[in-house]
Amino acid sequence: MKSVGTDGDAERMARFVSTRDRRVFEALFAKHRRSMVAYAGRYVRNPARAEELAQEIFVRVYTTKSYAPDAPFKTWLYRVATNVCLNEVRRPGYKQRIASLDASVEDEGGVAEPAAPAFTSPEAQVGTQQLARKLEEVLGRLPEKQRAAFIMTRHEGMSLEEIAAALDTSVSAVKSLVHRALETMRKEASALLEGAPPAEARR
Amino acid sequence: MSEHHLGEDLAEYASGSLAGARKEELDAHLAGCEACRRAVAESRRIFEALAVSPAVEPSAGFDRAMFARLDAIDAPPLWARVLDFFTVPRLAIGGGLAAAAIVAAVVLLPGRGAEHAVPEGEAVAALAEPPELLENLEVLKELDVIENLDVADDLEVIDQMEDEAG
Numbered sequence: 016m017k018s019v020g021t022d023g024d025a026e027r028m029a030r031f032v033s034t035r036d037r038r039v040f041e042a043l044f045a046k047h048r049r050s051m052v053a054y055a056g057r058y059v060r061n062p063a064r065a066e067e068l069a070q071e072i073f074v075r076v077y078t079t080k081s082y083a084p085d086a087p088f089k090t091w092l093y094r095v096a097t098n099v100c101l102n103e104v105r106r107p108g109y110k111q112r113i114a115s116l117d118a119s120v121e122d123e124g125g126v127a128e129p130a131a132p133a134f135t136s137p138e139a140q141v142g143t144q145q146l147a148r149k150l151e152e153v154l155g156r157l158p159e160k161q162r163a164a165f166i167m168t169r170h171e172g173m174s175l176e177e178i179a180a181a182l183d184t185s186v187s188a189v190k191s192l193v194h195r196a197l198e199t200m201r202k203e204a205s206a207l208l209e210g211a212p213p214a215e216a217r218r
Numbered sequence: 219m220s221e222h223h224l225g226e227d228l229a230e231y232a233s234g235s236l237a238g239a240r241k242e243e244l245d246a247h248l249a250g251c252e253a254c255r256r257a258v259a260e261s262r263r264i265f266e267a268l269a270v271s272p273a274v275e276p277s278a279g280f281d282r283a284m285f286a287r288l289d290a291i292d293a294p295p296l297w298a299r300v301l302d303f304f305t306v307p308r309l310a311i312g313g314g315l316a317a318a319a320i321v322a323a324v325v326l327l328p329g330r331g332a333e334h335a336v337p338e339g340e341a342v343a344a345l346a347e348p349p350e351l352l353e354n355l356e357v358l359k360e361l362d363v364i365e366n367l368d369v370a371d372d373l374e375v376i377d378q379m380e381d382e383a384g
Contacts, residue, residue: 037288044284048276056274065274070284077288146267168229169268194226201260208260 024088032082043088044073050171051096057166058100060151061112068103072096086180093173093181097163104159146207153203157196160184164192222247224254232261 031039055068075095167173179186230236231244248255
């Protein structure tokens with residue numbers, strides 16, 4: 016079997032594809048299930064739907080016929096995951112579903128509230144929560160690739176190279192996508208950002 | 219030129235992940251540029267607010283639902299079930315109806331070893347239905363699957379039915 020360096024997951028996936036041993040798959044599933052549910056949740060915010068999307072991601076992994084481990088498994092997994100999530104975003108009625116979810120959050124507070132950092136004042140906490148909600152709303156309206164790139168850098172902590180591999184594009188394209196997303200957020204949340212504390216010099 | 223300003227380095231600089239010569243260049247630049255200072259402050263505030271957004275966690279039933287889907291994917295195909303798994307009551311009914319029972323049973327019973335009792339009258343009535351019956355999961359789940367199957371005879375009938383179905 017072709018060497019895959021030190022990526023244990025890539026080895027596991029290659030072994031699963033050739034042996035169809037469910038236990039090998041389950042090891043991968045156990046390791047990545049939480050991050051896939053969280054990632055899908057960044058696109059749909061409805062917990063039940065996020066779980067369904069995460070399952071769809073793992074079904075695709077499970078039914079993969081060939082896997083050439085020339086890239087880390089995580090990168091490949093996020094490529095699959097992003098395709099599933101962007102397909103969901105493209106489904107007719109998606110905007111209406113998200114808009115109605117936003118409305119119900121306003122009315123009923125159904126979705127979990129963002130937790131503000133403990134050391135801030137109550138006023139600052141409310142401000143942060145308000146800003147967080149606004150940003151999630153703006154995120155939901157971004158063009159697909161900007162949204163995907165932004166989610167991967169801020170919520171998944173992925174490097175530009177990892178994101179570029181997941182989106183099958185260049186590092187400079189990813190940098191541009193992230194930047195445009197950030198600029199849109201600054202613009203659309205400017206009222207809430209007014210009086211943001213000055214940047215501290217970081218050494 | 220505008221390269222002195224942050225430009226597309228804003229996100230990396232604000233998050234603290236920019237290093238090296240470019241970072242030092244920007245450190246120096248910020249000292250004299252209010253617009254860029256404000257951009258960094260706003261970006262940091264944005265990142266901080268996003269970081270407190272809660273992540274969706276898998277619920278208690280997530281794994282179970284996952285494995286149920288995988289089981290459905292792994293379920294043996296129609297022909298294997300016909301050969302190995304299912305028998306049909308040997309009722310005094312025509313070959314076509316018997317074949318319908320076989321096809322219905324193997325298509326829709328969820329896995330090997332399904333044993334559900336149903337009154338004989340209902341079973342016969344169900345078998346008398348047209349092929350749309352094959353869509354009726356509820357009725358067919360209850361078909362009794364117990365007696366010995368003469369596989370050779372019935373396979374012939376199934377072939378015939380498949381030809382008719384086209």
